[in-house]
Amino acid sequence: MPSGQIIKAISGFFYVKSDDREVIQCRARGIFKFEKKKIKPLVGDLVTWESTGLDQGVVTSVQPRSTELLRPPIANVEQAVVVCALREPKFQSLPLDRFLVHAEKEKLRIVICLTKKDLVEQLEDIEMIKEMYSKADYPIVTTSIRTGEGIDELLEMLKGETTVFAGLSGVGKSSLLNHILPDSNQQVGAVSEKIGRGRHTTRQVELLPLKDGGQIADTPGFSQLGLQGMTAEELTYAFPEYHTYLESCRFRGCYHQNEPGCAVKEGVKAGELNEKRYEHYLLFLSEIQQERRY
Template sequence: MSSGRTEPLTGTIVKALSGYYYVYPDGRGNDSVSDPIQCRARGIFKKKGLTPLVGDEVIYSVAETGEGTVEELLPRSSELVRPPVANIELAVLVFSVTEPALNLQLLDKFLAHIEHAEMEPMLCLSKSDLAEQSEQTAREESAEARAALAEVKRIYAPIGYDIVVTSSRKGDGTGVLLERLRGRRSVFAGQSGVGKSSLLNALVPGLTLETNAISARLGRGKHTTRHCELIAIGDGGYVADTPGFSQLDFQELGIEELGYCFREFRALLPDCKFRGCTHVHEPGCAVTAALAAGEVAQSRYDNYVQFLGEMKEKKRRY
């Protein structure tokens, strides 16, 4: 350790921006008003091909100038590539019941990534107040929203996914959601324009994250979150607000791993006749048998086959 620096300290990266990492020291309650320490990362990380991530537990030092240096990354319990966050326990997948329309294929793609990262997923359906509109001009939209709510509950509750229904505008469900988040590190992820920032503003008093309306032409929102940041919510809890995105790929996922990322398929794997069953054409497949019996949702199976095709196509190209 160079002279003029503190002894090694431990902390958590809560924000990464423009080459700086903002570290919150361990031992301070995350309700503290004190600011995180602005740090640079040591050059050795780049040589080793390592990149510090928001959520990383680190060892750092502080120079007399007050600027810190991230000296070492501690082992991660989980890691996501998109969004780039580490050591997250709970992934809150925020999908609106309408505006933009609920996309089950995108939801299944998110779920597959979260299952692969071995994090606990939770489905948060936002803008539930739009399902309750009674004005003449909103009846069609309300019917669509109610149908989307019912469909998600029908498909995903039996699989074992925790579902919370919220409305930032009315405050519905925010208390239940906050209780789930207390004392944990969570990430809010989902398609842009679904109300992630509005939901966080409703959860954390005084927070004023930028929000934007849905584009009528594109049917989706603008990206209002431009960097990944951990937001303290009290009682030791942090939530990562991440840039909105609508595209995910499976570059970090092997073809043989995809079936494992579908929770209901995973439970049936031991009953398949062949080891390494792809659940598409093999005889004695427990998944296709369950599909025929109505025990696996057709939309889930169709999306699985679609993702499998995408992965095989990419593998052929590269």
């Protein structure tokens, strides 16, 4: 049976790029299961398919995934570029941290991309963001599609990798993609001045090939991102700057919350660990604990 990869999904159709590079429009047949769990095919999935006519077919099986994100929905990516605007919409660290936690859980390589640099007058604002994430050691690229700044640096990080662009609506994911792949023609939309947000211009996940090898996925902007299904243990590992502190906490399996002798809490107090990140950590932890309680 021929195989291929799902590169786009729109209202029940899966567009499968077959091994000979042809794109077949497929429906999915039956219910797929891994480890007894029902699954739905995702963009990025490696599948087998059967022809049902000219350029048409059905997906007949889905291979086990190396990674799986549900928001945005995509399988088998190795790297996440978390895209955040510096301005329009204004920079927000809380949604960024939420997405970072999801990407950490899937063990993705992470890059933070700060867009719309051309709109920033106070460069100290950028320094503050870099400082906030310095201990976590995420690579940070600042870009502008107006001046072209940072694009080469970003391209270097994308080379040969399968990467997903993720971030709020209006931060400039599709604009970046158009800049990198001028032929890709992703639709871009203005940010609403009234509500200060994007208009959810991109409606589907699409995986595109890069010129120098690798693939890149544009995705719709998300707004609410919960931590459903994540455990408190997983959360403690999702903040990489806490790893070296963990062994100094008095209690094994410390959640860095109310436990005495917590090295993370002391690190925050001493100014070694970022306070805002820690606030977000505690917020996420309480969300997870609430969910378990009900």
